[in-house]
Amino acid sequence: MNQVQQRNRAALASGKTDIVVIGGYGSVGRTISMQLAKIFPGRVYAAGRSLQSAQRFSDETGGRVKPMQWAVGSDAPKRDLSSIALIVMCLDQDEPGLIEQCLQEGTHYMDITAKVDFLLKAGRVDVPEPQAAAVLSVGLAPGLTNLLAAKAAAALDETDKIEISLMLGLGEHHGKAAVEWTIDSMGADFEVAETDRLRKVRSMTDGITANFGGGLGRKRVYRFPFSDQRTLPGTLDVSDVSTRLGFDVNGIARVAAGLRRLGIFRLLRWSPLRTLSVKLAGALHAGSEQFAVRVVAYGRSNGRPAEAGCTIRGIRQSDMTARVAAHTAEMLVNRPELRGVLHLEQLLDADAVWAAVRTQSASELEVDLLFEVPEVLAEGPVRLPTRRGV
Incomplete structure (x- = not known):
């Protein structure tokens, strides 16, 4: 077992083992899902409103990415996060309720969307004694x-x-x-x-x-x-x-x-x-x-x-968005001690990220x-x- 695998296993040893990419079978989300599946085999789920679409994408990956149904929106039911180490959000939202839940229940959250009103709301989320981190502004x-x-x-x-x-x-x-x-x-x-x-x-x-x-x-x-x-x-x-x-x-x-x-x-x-x-x-x-x-x-x-x-x-800017997201997701899983809401520039620096993601x-x-x-x-x-x- 190499050092990366050892770190990943240690990071997932808390009982939260799953990584869920919401919108994970979409244009950019599928690339993120496949990249993360290489790093965390058997742990990655591509989620979205259509379980059929998620299953079809899972079949395309030979089962390396698993399917999951997950609706996003104010009318969506609250989900059980007890097994989820990280949520990667690729779909636009209007309200940051899922971010609040993640911070309260110890599930890291990462967002690659660019909707201004939502990101401003998300940046103002204030959970007393957060148990995880939410990283915004991830991508190109x-x-x-x-x-x-x-x-x-x-x-x-x-x-x-x-x-x-x-x-x-x-x-x-x-x-x-x-x-x-x-x-x-x-x-x-x-x-x-x-x-x-x-x-x-x-x-x-x-x-x-x-x-x-x-x-x-x-x-x-x-x-x-x-x-x-x-x-x-x-x-x-x-x-x-x-x-x-x-x-x-x-x-x-x-x-x-x-x-x-x-x-x-x-x-x-x-x-x-x-x-x-x-x-x-x-x-x-x-x-x-x-x-x-x-x-x-x-x-x-x-x-x-x-x-x-x-x-x-x-x-290919869409591929670069996925590479930045996968790199940031791996870092988050390996840093369970992170807490609170952060934008990408408050957590990482340009030189290290570009060295890791550039082709x-x-x-x-x-x-x-x-x-x-x-x-x-x-x-x-x-x-x-x-x-x-x-």
């Missing part, structure tokens, strides 16, 4: 974006603002729920933290150009309602955080921004047109499967205005720190790079 965005934001902010003495830019590849196949969320979010209005207050902004507006490096170069990115920009001000104590989205195919984000200005996305409130748009978007595979994240923190270092940036690039096709974690200094031969300041590395 939120998730790796949070970790990169924390790393960039830590490189400065003071941080005033963080800009997160995410590039997704249009050639990747996404599940229906992910496509629906993206389509709906294109026309959304949402609130962001800015200078210690909330300000309403619109999706696909306020564009900037982000340099993702490598062969990707510069892409146009626009405001988008990712949850990290609402939770990071609290965990990093930074008053101004923004998250933007762009795509690998040049011009697509600009077209979407133009459609937003024309009010086209309001028409998607009509159900037949929304259904058609989701179907067409799901069938679109015009680009690559690449993704990239670029995070820049602005503030001061050594008394001088400075900015710190972090960049990663990889293939051969992914970049190293690139870091740069730049100072603004007066230039005697120019009218304005120039930025001089002072560090770049892993």
